[in-house]
Amino acid sequence: MNPKIARHVYGWLLFSPAAIFFILFTHYPIVRSCVLSFFSNPRGSKPPRFVGLSNYDYLIHDPIFWQALKNNLIYAFGTIPITISLAIVMAVWVNRRMPGRAFVRAAYFTPTILPMIAIANIWLFFYTPGVGLFDSILNALGYPGRNWLGNPDTALLCLMVIAIWKDAGFFMIFYLAALQGIPQDVVEAGKIEGAGRWYFFRRVTFPLLMPTTVFVVFNALINTFRIVDHIFILTKGGPDNATQLLLYYLFQNAFEFWDTAYAATLTVVIMVILMTLALTQFKVLERRTHYQ
Amino acid sequence: MTSSGFWSKLETVAAWMLGILWAMPLLYAIWAAFHPPAYAVNFDLTAPVTLANFWEAWHTAPFARYFINTILYTTMTTALQFVLCTLAAYSFACYDWKGKDLVFSLILVQLMVMPDQLLVVNYQTMSALQLVDTIPAISLPYIASAFGVFLLRQNFKQVPLALAEAARIEGAGPLRILLKIYVPLSKSVYLAYGLVSISWHWNNFLWPLVITNSATTRPLTVGLAIFGSPENGVNFAVVSAGTLMSVAPLLIAFLLFQRQFVQSFMRAGIK
Numbered sequence: 001m002n003p004k005i006a007r008h009v010y011g012w013l014l015f016s017p018a019a020i021f022f023i024l025f026t027h028y029p030i031v032r033s034c035v036l037s038f039f040s041n042p043r044g045s046k047p048p049r050f051v052g053l054s055n056y057d058y059l060i061h062d063p064i065f066w067q068a069l070k071n072n073l074i075y076a077f078g079t080i081p082i083t084i085s086l087a088i089v090m091a092v093w094v095n096r097r098m099p100g101r102a103f104v105r106a107a108y109f110t111p112t113i114l115p116m117i118a119i120a121n122i123w124l125f126f127y128t129p130g131v132g133l134f135d136s137i138l139n140a141l142g143y144p145g146r147n148w149l150g151n152p153d154t155a156l157l158c159l160m161v162i163a164i165w166k167d168a169g170f171f172m173i174f175y176l177a178a179l180q181g182i183p184q185d186v187v188e189a190g191k192i193e194g195a196g197r198w199y200f201f202r203r204v205t206f207p208l209l210m211p212t213t214v215f216v217v218f219n220a221l222i223n224t225f226r227i228v229d230h231i232f233i234l235t236k237g238g239p240d241n242a243t244q245l246l247l248y249y250l251f252q253n254a255f256e257f258w259d260t261a262y263a264a265t266l267t268v269v270i271m272v273i274l275m276t277l278a279l280t281q282f283k284v285l286e287r288r289t290h291y292q
Numbered sequence: 293m294t295s296s297g298f299w300s301k302l303e304t305v306a307a308w309m310l311g312i313l314w315a316m317p318l319l320y321a322i323w324a325a326f327h328p329p330a331y332a333v334n335f336d337l338t339a340p341v342t343l344a345n346f347w348e349a350w351h352t353a354p355f356a357r358y359f360i361n362t363i364l365y366t367t368m369t370t371a372l373q374f375v376l377c378t379l380a381a382y383s384f385a386c387y388d389w390k391g392k393d394l395v396f397s398l399i400l401v402q403l404m405v406m407p408d409q410l411l412v413v414n415y416q417t418m419s420a421l422q423l424v425d426t427i428p429a430i431s432l433p434y435i436a437s438a439f440g441v442f443l444l445r446q447n448f449k450q451v452p453l454a455l456a457e458a459a460r461i462e463g464a465g466p467l468r469i470l471l472k473i474y475v476p477l478s479k480s481v482y483l484a485y486g487l488v489s490i491s492w493h494w495n496n497f498l499w500p501l502v503i504t505n506s507a508t509t510r511p512l513t514v515g516l517a518i519f520g521s522p523e524n525g526v527n528f529a530v531v532s533a534g535t536l537m538s539v540a541p542l543l544i545a546f547l548l549f550q551r552q553f554v555q556s557f558m559r560a561g562i563k
Contacts, residue, residue: 010466011387015395018380021436026402029413036413086310093307096300104311106550110318113546113553115495117513118535121520122321125332125528133320165314173558197299226408229497232517247409247498254412255502263412271405278404 030271036264048261055265065266068244071156075245076224079163084216086168088209091175092201108169116166120233123162124149127234152242155235159243162230167223171216178212179205211285218281225273246270325532332528345533349519352530354507355537358515361427365500365511366493369431370486377440377485382470384441385448386456402438411502418503429503430511434493440485443560447481448474484556491553494542512538 037055039048059065094105111119126133127148135145149155182205190200228248235243237252247270254263324332325346331339349355383389384396407414414433415424423429451474459469475482497513504510510518516538520531546553 007387008389011383011389011392014379014383014387014466015389018376018436018441019395021376021432022399022402022438024417025407025414025433025436026405026410026438027398029407029410029417030401030405032413032416033410090307090310093303093310096303098304098307100308100311102550104307106547107311107315109550109554110543110546111314112557113491113495113542114318114539115497115513115516117495117497117517117520118539119317121516121531121535122317124520125324125531126317128528131332165317169314170557173554177558226406229513232497232501233520250409251411251498251502254415260412260416267409267412270409274404274409275401 033264033267033271036261037268039261041259041261051261055261058262059265059269064241064244064249065246067241068246068249071241071243072224072245074156075160075163076221078157079160079167079224080217080220083164083167083171083220084213086164087171087216088175088206090168090172091179092205094172095176095179108172110169111166112170114166116227116229117233119162119166120230123158123230124234127158149235150239152239155239155242159230159234163224167220171220174212174216175209178209182208214281214284218277218284222274222277225270225277246273321532321536324529325536327529329527329529345529346537349530349534349537353515353519353534355512355515355534357507358510358512358538361509362494362511362513364427365430366490368427369434369493370489372431372435373437373440373489374482374486376436377444378470378475380436380441381444381448382466382474384445386474399438399441402436403442407433408498411499414499415502424503425505425509427509430500430509433499437489439560440489443481443485444478447478451477481559483552484559487549487553487556488560491542491546 036048038050038052040051040054042048090108094101094108098104129135129145129147129150132145132148134148138145146154148158186204186208190204225246228245228251231237231243231245231248237244237248246266250263250266250270253259253266323335326341326343327339328342328344380399384392410433418424418429418432421429423432455473456469459473464472495513496511497517500511501514501517504514507515516535519534
């Protein structure tokens, strides 16, 4: 065989095993979800029929969808600034010499490697009304307890606290890497100039950490649309949809209400959100590299 | 000088306090798991230490089976990912073929939309293949991983071409070149990718929940969710014990190989 053609053939052959699975479980379902979102559910022996945009029409008039989207945004914008601030503080702290640094670093990072389900099991007990840890502490101090997860005003907040606890240590490692990448002569120059620690951080360190912050912000945003495991244990979207998040709502429609058509419509919405976020991140990072 | 010494000490104290606060939930679960249920919120240092909660958890739910399922699913996924992603990355890094760039950008779509969000159609596919409630069904959607292909391709591209050329002249075929040159030179990437993949799948929940419906296939996370759900009425000490058992292998591995874990996650994140 002609060696040039042989290289084409080899290239394709090497890629083909992965290609089958990429197509079957990523590209086909993307296309198929879009198609399903334009059809009705099959009823008994009646096959699905084309319904145009009526699933989308239902979606924009569905108060639970808007509630879920709103919750997702509250969840994201309520947790991300705090998580990032904590991550930066943690990184600055474990980046300096101090006794017990290894313990502190491990303590910050450990929640990251625990499964969300295990974390939810532990925190569920903290939030249990009456006998849970938080209520026990409140009672001991003479305050009444409250139904943390059963109250629509506090339920989402409870989930957000867990997210902050789990993610801060994860984002810390990216800041740690960035801090260690700051050239030593910049740090030395700051010292000679007599810059205070806070001033130096604000004017030198923080701007240098900006690419990391962009990366972390987008990853955190994307994660809020991807991770709903704890909701299964803690609230199941309740009370009164106060902790409903988009992916959980998708799951409910698909596997509790068996409304495949609507679940496919929600899949399309989530895909659009995720792709928009990813492409925006790409654009932002690209613009930044032009500057530098 | 004294003032900076003071501030530095204060920072150390603050770092410690935050560390203790961060470790609390896990330490607390450990406390609850090793003491009788009556001591769950009663921190009496003289409380008797017991393994009864672990014994009860182990016998209340088929944890042994869940462990086997998780190990099978995680190993199978990571092993198949290694094979498929290595071959694909080799093709993208070292071969020129028609449509390569377009195909590569199509693969990168998976970095944005993962099989986890596509569970409606993937469930239908598994039904059609009659694989629902089997361990391969948990694994298959993940084995072609865009992330893996991307990571390995980056690394293969850095391998000097002269090495491959020399091997070719000595008569080595494409697969031999891959196995003797590219793979050994990428050991650290495989370690990073392997650690990330194993911890990711060990902790994976949503897709396994959807695709399994019996104890014979359910991995630990799904089993743990059923075990810990309040409807089940198992007391917190026993739930803690079950939870700790499930996370123990990964947690111990992490504490032993902290540096490798942290570096792997860093490497995987930065891409």
